Amino acid sequence: MKVHPLGDRVLIKVQEGDTKTASGIIIPQTAQEKTQTGIVVAIGTDAEVIKVKKNDKVMYDKYAGTQIKIDGAEHLIVKMADVLATLD
Numbered sequence: 001m002k003v004h005p006l007g008d009r010v011l012i013k014v015q016e017g018d019t020k021t022a023s024g025i026i027i028p029q030t031a032q033e034k035t036q037t038g039i040v041v042a043i044g045t046d047a048e049v050i051k052v053k054k055n056d057k058v059m060y061d062k063y064a065g066t067q068i069k070i071d072g073a074e075h076l077i078v079k080m081a082d083v084l085a086t087l088d
Contacts, residue, residue, distance in 0.1 A: 001070055005044040005077055010052060012038035012060060014074040036062055037087065041075065049080050057087040 005011045015037050040056045052058055064082035068075050 003042065003068070003070060003075070003077070005042055007044045008046045008049040008080045009044040009077050010040055010050065010058075010080060010083060011042040012058060012065075012076045012078060013041050014038045014076055036060055036084075038076065044080075046080075051080065052083060052086060058083050059085045059087060 003011055015035050037057065037059050040052050040054055040058055043050050043052065043054065060076065060078050061082040061084060065076035065078035068077065
């Protein structure tokens with residue numbers, strides 16, 4: 001399925017959180033923290049507002065966006081204002 005965000009929105013593929021601790025203990029899914037980083041997969045049509053590009057690694061607001069699954073992977077559609085930083 002192809003998703004094309006509109007306006008000032010960005011489609012982000014959510015990065016998986018840690019499933020084990022450093023000592024090897026498996027963390028159940030209900031106790032895992034929600035990650036706040038991901039990779040930009042697609043950008044909206046408002047080029048003046050959008051300051052990221054495809055394949056940028058970004059940090060976004062913890063409670064931002066709309067969750068969707070694309071081909072079994074978690075994605076978020078967020079407004080550009082909810083993107084906090086790019087990561088190197």
